[in-house]
Amino acid sequence: MILVMGAGAVGCFLGGLLHASGLEVVYVGRPKVLDALSTHGLTLTDLEGRRLTIDARDLRLATEVPAGLVPSVTLLCVKAGATPEAAMSLQSSLPAGSVVVSMQNGIGQAGRAERVAPSLCFLDGMVSFNIANLGAGQYHRGTAGFLAATDHPILQAVVAAYRSQQLGLRLVADMRPIQWGKLLLNLNNPVNALSGLPLRDELMQDGYRRCLAALQEEALGVLGAAVIEPAQLTAVAPRTFLRVLRLPTFLFRVLARQALKIDAKARSSMADDLSAGRQTEIVWLCGEVQRLAESVGLNAPLNARMQALVEAWPQRGAPYSPRQLMESLGI
Numbered sequence: 001m002i003l004v005m006g007a008g009a010v011g012c013f014l015g016g017l018l019h020a021s022g023l024e025v026v027y028v029g030r031p032k033v034l035d036a037l038s039t040h041g042l043t044l045t046d047l048e049g050r051r052l053t054i055d056a057r058d059l060r061l062a063t064e065v066p067a068g069l070v071p072s073v074t075l076l077c078v079k080a081g082a083t084p085e086a087a088m089s090l091q092s093s094l095p096a097g098s099v100v101v102s103m104q105n106g107i108g109q110a111g112r113a114e115r116v117a118p119s120l121c122f123l124d125g126m127v128s129f130n131i132a133n134l135g136a137g138q139y140h141r142g143t144a145g146f147l148a149a150t151d152h153p154i155l156q157a158v159v160a161a162y163r164s165q166q167l168g169l170r171l172v173a174d175m176r177p178i179q180w181g182k183l184l185l186n187l188n189n190p191v192n193a194l195s196g197l198p199l200r201d202e203l204m205q206d207g208y209r210r211c212l213a214a215l216q217e218e219a220l221g222v223l224g225a226a227v228i229e230p231a232q233l234t235a236v237a238p239r240t241f242l243r244v245l246r247l248p249t250f251l252f253r254v255l256a257r258q259a260l261k262i263d264a265k266a267r268s269s270m271a272d273d274l275s276a277g278r279q280t281e282i283v284w285l286c287g288e289v290q291r292l293a294e295s296v297g298l299n300a301p302l303n304a305r306m307q308a309l310v311e312a313w314p315q316r317g318a319p320y321s322p323r324q325l326m327e328s329l330g331i
Contacts, residue, residue, distance in 0.1 A: 003071035005086055006078030007033055009131040009269060010103055013139045014075055016044045020052055021161035026060045034061045040137035047142055047263040065093035073158055074100040080284040083109050084116045091117035101125040101149050105186055106284030107179050124175040125149040126182050128233045130266045142266025148178050180223060181231035184238055186285050187215040189268040190310045196319030199266040206249050207322020213245040214331045218302045219289045225296045274313050282310040305329050
């Protein structure tokens with residue numbers, strides 16, 4: 001049995017694939033999400049054209065962890081800000097030693113969870129692709145990618161289950177390079193959110209790409225000072241990606257078609273958070289770059305400015321044009 005703690009876009013997509021593989025899955029989430037699932041069932045789609053539907057009657061849904069549940073693996077998929085609360089809930093419900101894989105944004109969420117729930121075995125994980133909530137219980141993978149997690153014997157069954165659904169789960173000894181590689185990509189989340197555009201449309205505008213390149217370049221400088229080499233998660237290495245982002249749009253369009261598989265439905269979850277008035281994960285993205293910079297005696301002013309822009313969104317409430325965003329970041 002698999003427990004999904006946080007049945008949002010990531011939790012529903014990852015849990016749905018495991019469900020389709022034949023595993024029993026329990027989805028714990030917010031009433032609004034669960035109501036949609038109980039009404040419409042769960043539908044998963046992707047950029048390759050696959051469509052998978054699970055009938056609502058076959059979904060096991062709950063607003064909190066059911067008493068007496070003993071899952072073989074739990075996927076922790078709540079937003080990073082909710083990690084401590086979710087971890088304490090799991091500790092009060094699951095047997096000691098239960099394996100929990102953090103499939104969350106940011107660096108070291110498993111460690112944050114373990115500090116408040118030391119009786120459980122938390123492992124770091126990573127989702128490298130974009131998942132959009134299309135409404136009515138439908139979740140769409142709009143970019144190419146894979147999963148990764150800290151190696152643990154109990155995850156072999158999960159690897160096989162995902163493989164049966166044409167999705168790779170890599171088990172590695174050290175997740176930190178992969179997490180930083182993902183965070184570099186996630187620095188586009190605030191750019192996308194403030195643009196107000198779908199992911200592909202945003203990336204096809206030179207000014208937005210320059211904003212992303214500036215954020216990533218600053219982060220790579222900090223990583224170099226900290227002697228951390230981020231993993232390559234796309235067809236292009238992180239430092240090469242900077243040059244690709246700064247190409248004229250007509251050239252970027254050609255290279256992106258070959259190296260970056262993104263469809264028209266892809267959109268960052270931060271954009272959804274801003275539109276819904278929810279707290280974003282900016283402190284676990286740009287904020288992570290700032291914290292690492294401070295640890296090595298540096299500053300990360302561009303990432304600090306981007307965090308401030310996202311946090312000030314409720315007062316602005318309108319998208320930034322490429323020029324407006326560049327000027328606001330000072331680039």
